[in-house]
Amino acid sequence: MMSVKIYFEEYGSPKVLQQADETVAEPGTGEVTIVNRAISVNPVDWKVVAGYRKEHRPVQFPAVPGNETAGVIEAVGPGVEGFSVGDEVIWYGFTGAYRAQANVQASALFPKPANIDFEQAASLPVAGGTAYSAVHQIGIGIGDTVLIHGAAGGVGSAAVQIATALGARVIGTASEANHPYLASIGAEPVRYGDGLVERVRALGPITASIDAFGGAASVAATVQLVPDLSRAVTAVTDEHSTTAGIAAVVAAADRLAAVVKLAEQGTLRFTIAERIPLADAAKAFELSHAGHLRGKIILIP
Numbered sequence: 417m418m419s420v421k422i423y424f425e426e427y428g429s430p431k432v433l434q435q436a437d438e439t440v441a442e443p444g445t446g447e448v449t450i451v452n453r454a455i456s457v458n459p460v461d462w463k464v465v466a467g468y469r470k471e472h473r474p475v476q477f478p479a480v481p482g483n484e485t486a487g488v489i490e491a492v493g494p495g496v497e498g499f500s501v502g503d504e505v506i507w508y509g510f511t512g513a514y515r516a517q518a519n520v521q522a523s524a525l526f527p528k529p530a531n532i533d534f535e536q537a538a539s540l541p542v543a544g545g546t547a548y549s550a551v552h553q554i555g556i557g558i559g560d561t562v563l564i565h566g567a568a569g570g571v572g573s574a575a576v577q578i579a580t581a582l583g584a585r586v587i588g589t590a591s592e593a594n595h596p597y598l599a600s601i602g603a604e605p606v607r608y609g610d611g612l613v614e615r616v617r618a619l620g621p622i623t624a625s626i627d628a629f630g631g632a633a634s635v636a637a638t639v640q641l642v643p644d645l646s647r648a649v650t651a652v653t654d655e656h657s658t659t660a661g662i663a664a665v666v667a668a669a670d671r672l673a674a675v676v677k678l679a680e681q682g683t684l685r686f687t688i689a690e691r692i693p694l695a696d697a698a699k700a701f702e703l704s705h706a707g708h709l710r711g712k713i714i715l716i717p
């Protein structure tokens with residue numbers, strides 16, 4: 417079977433991305449061939465390509481970016497149980513997503529519920545899983561008023577929906593263009609930037625915080641607004657969060673199963689900001705890097 421992939425042979429800007437045809441062999445033991453229908457783009461994709469992770473987790477060149485896809489099983493290799501040709505599935509890994517078709521380990525697959533589409537399904541593991549982990553790590557529930565920094569992005573918008581579903585009041589930061597969107601998913605919007613602490617204080621006391629943006633200003637606001645910093649967590653660990661003693665989000669073991677269920681129930685929905693052909697992955701990187709997304713970017717193979 418002929419397929420196409422986006423790959424890189426050196427770390428760098430989106431310019432290092434290249435496209436090539438590739439032959440997909442018969443799936444090996446424990447593998448299935450998946451035809452991807454939607455590939456989700458996350459900031460970690462361009463961070464890996466830029467080499468930001470190379471100290472802790474270097475890639476082997478040539479490498480294919482991307483963590484998560486949703487598609488249909490085309491062939492099943494020896495020793496695979498529980499999956500059949502035609503099954504709709506979600507794949508989650510570290511790299512390798514930016515492909516039209518791929519052989520993947522069946523152990524890295526999750527069944528896709530029939531009532532969510534491929535774009536929603538592909539968006540669940542990273543943004544959904546991180547948001548779910550953050551919300552549960554600090555025990556968000558009824559009685560909480562949670563400040564979510566970067567509430568309109570992939571992680572932030574999922575955290576808004578998961579926290580409100582648990583009965584919390586949510587105040588979310590975003591640029592003004594995204595305020596109606598935040599209100600539509602259940603958050604009270606506030607503008608980030610100078611005066612953030614005063615604007616949030618005017619809405620009432622904060623009991624917990626999830627940072628899906630990071631940096632000095634978000635951390636400073638969290639420190640001033642959250643009385644007990646054990647109830648603050650960040651998806652963007654940096655020198656500011658580390659100095660303040662704000663915990664990094666730890667991936668919850670049950671996160672994938674949990675977010676698939678929340679999506680199936682209609683509790684968690686992603687807004688798709690952009691649909692971009694796989695061949696234009698560099699454009700997707702530029703948009704993600706610009707950092708003002710409402711929801712998710714999906715690559716269409």
Ligand SMILES: NC(=O)c1ccc[n+]([C@@H]2O[C@H](COP(=O)([O-])OP(=O)(O)OC[C@H]3O[C@@H](n4cnc5c(N)ncnc54)[C@H](OP(=O)(O)O)[C@@H]3O)[C@@H](O)[C@H]2O)c1
Nearest residue numbers: 459546566568569570571590591594608628629651708709
């Ligand atoms: N630790 C983990 O496991 C993990 C997992 C997933 C993601 N992450 C990290 O979490 C971060 C967010 O990921 P994502 O996928 O949600 O990104 P995203 O979809 O690109 O969202 C970024 C959001 O940041 C907002 N933003 C921009 N400038 C801001 C500012 N000055 N203050 C507050 N918010 C601002 C934007 O809102 P406006 O458009 O309204 O400006 C945008 O919605 C990334 O750094 C990513 O690498 C970490």
